[in-house]
Amino acid sequence: MTDRHLDQPWCVAGREFTSRLLVGTGKYRDLDETAAAVAASGAEIVTFAVRRTNLGQNADAPNLLDAVSPERYTLLPNTAGCYTARDAVRTCKLARELLDGHNLVKLEVLGDDKTLYPNVVETLKAADELVRDGFDVMVYTSDDPIVAKELETLGCSAVMPLGSLIGSGHGLLNPASLRVILENAEVPVLVDAGIGTASDAALAMEMGCAGVLMNSAIAHARHPVVMAGAMRKAIEAGREAFLAERMPRRAYAEASSPTQGRITD
């Protein structure tokens, strides 16, 4: 059995996926670059935002869903920009209508526009309402293990703590807390936000995360399509390293070459 055969598809809300990299579609130069980066990432789940249609502009302008089609990808509408449970719930309902009843959503309720840190009080309120309304909720949250567990108890399908602030590229700033969340969780845990480069993504996977969701790390790299490929490999490498179970750390050296039969013996 090779390493690759060790991994199994992962499951969220009754849907199976092979790729453990989830990507956003914001901040790209244009839709061509978006489509190329998403394809290079190998992602199967792709997030997008819901916004007012620009009225009076060219109605034939290309649409995001032409570049990233619902036939090819599992689309994950987000509630980015919502600061209250009420706005987030409204946005999810609009997204469900937009996607003909598709009920998988990424819930995020933000606290302020400087940190975009989650407002967990409003997040818990929105999660409860959405689950009762039949949504499958993948929820962006803080790295607080108690809040993560509460969200799971409310019926969220996946819990997605931040690695660091959205768009900051600082990587995983609190791996100890992430470890506690992973140990306690019975739903998939994905790191959402804060990834800066491939090693950040690999580390999250080595720790046992089900997946990683990122946008800026790819879109704001100088060469987004190249970074998308790097992230795909990092996610796979990190996952395989997790499954392979790393060697223990030692305080002192241990020779790899035999200590017998040396010509100096």
Place this chain on the structure above:
Amino acid sequence: MQIQLNGERRDLDGQPTISDLVTTLGLAGRRIAVEVNEEIVPRSQHAATRLTEGDRVEVVHAIGGG
């Protein structure tokens, strides 16, 4: 009559349905969702739903985001 469309006042002739409004906006056949007074109006009901004075209408679509 006047409605609020995506946060801005808009004058409409007669009492159009949501389908009429969507067509006027050049958005027929586009992938959009419509909310009137904070309630979703499913696509299947656009033709049967008439707008009334003061309605707050939101027309949204998908856009790049993370």
